[in-house]
Amino acid sequence: MSTATTPAPYEPRRAYRDTQDVVLGGVASGLARHLAVPVLWVRAGFLLAALLGGFGVVLYAGLWMMLPSDSRFEDTAPGLAGATRDGRRPARRRRLSDVGPAVALAALGLGAVLSLQALFGGGAVFWPTFLGLLGLALLWRQADEAQRERWTNQTGRIDPVRIVFGSGGWASYARVLAGVLLVVSAIFVIGFEGASADAARAGLLAGGLLLVGLLIVIGPWVFGLASDLSAEREERVRSQERADVAAHLHDSVLQTLALIQNNSTDAVTVARLARAQERDLRAWLYAGEATDESTVASALRGAAAEVEDAHCVSVDVVAVGDCDLTEQVRPVVAAAREAVTNAAKHAGTGRVDVYAEVTPAAVDVFVRDRGAGFDPDAVPADRHGVRHSILDRMQRHGGTAEVRSAPGGGTEVRLHLPRTQTQEDPT
Amino acid sequence: MSQPPGPTAPVRVVVVDDHAMFRRGVTAELAAAGPGEVEVVAEAADVDEAVAAVAAHRPDVVLLDVHLPGGGGVEVMRRGQVPEARYLALSVSDAAEDVIGTIRAGARGYVTKTITGPELVSAIRRVADGDAVFSPRLAGFVLDAFAGSIEVAAVDEDLDRLTEREREVMRLIARGYAYKEVAKELFISIKTVETHMSSVLRKLQLSSRHELSRWASDRRLL
Numbered sequence: 001m002s003t004a005t006t007p008a009p010y011e012p013r014r015a016y017r018d019t020q021d022v023v024l025g026g027v028a029s030g031l032a033r034h035l036a037v038p039v040l041w042v043r044a045g046f047l048l049a050a051l052l053g054g055f056g057v058v059l060y061a062g063l064w065m066m067l068p069s070d071s072r073f074e075d076t077a078p079g080l081a082g083a084t085r086d087g088r089r090p091a092r093r094r095r096l097s098d099v100g101p102a103v104a105l106a107a108l109g110l111g112a113v114l115s116l117q118a119l120f121g122g123g124a125v126f127w128p129t130f131l132g133l134l135g136l137a138l139l140w141r142q143a144d145e146a147q148r149e150r151w152t153n154q155t156g157r158i159d160p161v162r163i164v165f166g167s168g169g170w171a172s173y174a175r176v177l178a179g180v181l182l183v184v185s186a187i188f189v190i191g192f193e194g195a196s197a198d199a200a201r202a203g204l205l206a207g208g209l210l211l212v213g214l215l216i217v218i219g220p221w222v223f224g225l226a227s228d229l230s231a232e233r234e235e236r237v238r239s240q241e242r243a244d245v246a247a248h249l250h251d252s253v254l255q256t257l258a259l260i261q262n263n264s265t266d267a268v269t270v271a272r273l274a275r276a277q278e279r280d281l282r283a284w285l286y287a288g289e290a291t292d293e294s295t296v297a298s299a300l301r302g303a304a305a306e307v308e309d310a311h312c313v314s315v316d317v318v319a320v321g322d323c324d325l326t327e328q329v330r331p332v333v334a335a336a337r338e339a340v341t342n343a344a345k346h347a348g349t350g351r352v353d354v355y356a357e358v359t360p361a362a363v364d365v366f367v368r369d370r371g372a373g374f375d376p377d378a379v380p381a382d383r384h385g386v387r388h389s390i391l392d393r394m395q396r397h398g399g400t401a402e403v404r405s406a407p408g409g410g411t412e413v414r415l416h417l418p419r420t421q422t423q424e425d426p427t
Numbered sequence: 428m429s430q431p432p433g434p435t436a437p438v439r440v441v442v443v444d445d446h447a448m449f450r451r452g453v454t455a456e457l458a459a460a461g462p463g464e465v466e467v468v469a470e471a472a473d474v475d476e477a478v479a480a481v482a483a484h485r486p487d488v489v490l491l492d493v494h495l496p497g498g499g500g501v502e503v504m505r506r507g508q509v510p511e512a513r514y515l516a517l518s519v520s521d522a523a524e525d526v527i528g529t530i531r532a533g534a535r536g537y538v539t540k541t542i543t544g545p546e547l548v549s550a551i552r553r554v555a556d557g558d559a560v561f562s563p564r565l566a567g568f569v570l571d572a573f574a575g576s577i578e579v580a581a582v583d584e585d586l587d588r589l590t591e592r593e594r595e596v597m598r599l600i601a602r603g604y605a606y607k608e609v610a611k612e613l614f615i616s617i618k619t620v621e622t623h624m625s626s627v628l629r630k631l632q633l634s635s636r637h638e639l640s641r642w643a644s645d646r647r648l649l
Binding site: 080083088089282286316318319320357366368370 | 445493494495496497498499519520521522525541563564566567570571598601602603604
């Protein structure tokens with residue numbers, strides 16, 4: 001894919017609810033990621049704000065309603081996405097270390113609210129409100145869960161029981177039951193409180209509360225539907241594109257298999273075809289690793305792939321860290337390609353290991369084979385490959401190269417190029 | 428340290444993969460190594476079968492596919508109640524999160540399905556003997572994970588960093604060195620290389636309780 005040359009379109013940074021790191025609704029952790037601050041600060045902030053007449057609670061609830069959740073359509077490689085949908089990949093488990101502080105914070109917050117309550121009185125209003133809010137929070141939590149499961153549900157049909165309970169389990173039943181009980185008892189408490197004074201007004205109040213409660217419970221579905229619409233449109237475009245790529249790959253695999261059938265007696269060709277095809281498919285399915293000339297790692301992978309095809313060896317590239325392929329670091333890639341080609345030509349084994357490490361300070365590349373090896377000092381002066389293409393090239397560009405080899409002991413070429421901190425583009 | 432059984436006792440293996448063809452192929456490939464090397468005692472196609480097979484046969488090594496119906500290989504390791512069984516992941520996926528996630532869940536090694544039969548047998552042997560099997564690629568992921576360029580789900584911000592020595596060992600393995608060559612290069616014994624490997628594994632597998640108590644003690648809450 002050659003989209004690397006065009007500048008990426010501007011994308012506004014959006015805040016999402018974090019559905020992986022959920023404590024209550026994932027609002028705090030999502031916000032923390034968006035603002036790039038520790039999640040504990042955000043939680044403490046909500047807690048402090050909650051002391052301001054419950055502002056934090058309202059804010060949390062509002063954000064829970066308005067923020068879209070992050071992982072409705074995860075953009076992973078198709079093989080991984082498919083395995084995830086079939087439930088063949090591990091789900092992330094919740095971390096205890098995150099629940100602990102949250103519980104502590106919640107307890108502290110409750111204590112603060114209660115002590116405020118004790119100072120200023122008003123327990124009669126507080127308790128039913130508290131119960132009602134707790135019930136609503138539970139119901140909302142359940143609705144949220146059920147909705148998240150609907151996104152990952154593949155059948156596409158909408159089952160009324162599924163809408164409420166998700167995929168079931170005692171936790172969701174308990175949540176719904178406890179939530180409904182709490183809301184109903186809150187209404188009752190308020191109703192009876194008012195009955196002594198004015199029964200009619202209490203009934204009205206109870207009915208109104210029930211209505212508000214229902215609205216809030218249905219809220220996530222309404223909001224969810226609205227935001228799902230645009231997300232689904234995006235998803236359709238994406239799946240069409242993906243179908244095109246899949247068709248293309250399918251053809252290429254079939255082509256390769258046909259070629260292999262025709263050349264089944266030629267082991268070398270079969271191996272080459274199979275290797276090239278496997279590399280293609282694996283990169284597309286699992287890694288999404290590019291082999292274009294955009295970064296150091298992808299350029300190395302591209303070079304390795306070309307040598308693999310040309311010389312019929314397998315080249316294993318491991319890259320740690322990465323940076324853009326600037327003019328400054330281009331020589332190290334070229335030298336590495338030369339070293340890999342040498343290893344493929346002369347080592348006599350079918351395997352070359354390439355390890356690249358890009359740090360802010362330098363680019364290091366190691367090319368290693370376990371083949372015949374040679375004596376570097378005994379190379380005749382008229383042979384230019386190693387000397388010119390590797391050693392001199394690296395020196396010209398301010399780096400170093402070292403060839404370690406011994407007859408029978410394999411060869412390792414070490415390339416080192418310091419990166420200057422001033423990132424000026426020489427073009 | 429309990430010594431592994433002598434070279435004549437075969438390593439007892441359970442093969443877990445959801446493709447019957449692949450299981451058949453692996454079993455044939457392992458049998459080709461000759462009697463007394465590796466003995467496949469059971470096969471399983473999903474998480475439930477695998478947990479049952481491991482409990483029933485108590486194998487030395489479980490050859491585990493990473494993508495499995497019922498929650499993946501991680502789920503098998505989580506539910507497996509046989510502490511002496513060692514897990515070697517065998518997967519077609521070499522996506523970083525799969526590799527790191529599987530190692531964190533307790534696998535002692537991770538090899539891809541392009542591995543040859545003899546290499547697989549030697550990997551099984553090494554895992555059975557208590558070593559870790561680190562491919563160059565795996566070592567690269569570990570370095571990347573600790574350098575922070577892969578976002579691993581649950582890597583704490585202040586997870587133990589690798590020591591300089593462990594980093595050197597990982598770097599050499601990523602460059603394609605065998606344990607023996609690493610030992611020679613760094614002038615340490617093979618035993619020391621294995622010690623470094625196991626501490627890398629330990630650092631990848633911080634348990635939740637450990638994480639929690641560390642979190643608390645770092646913040647002077649305990």
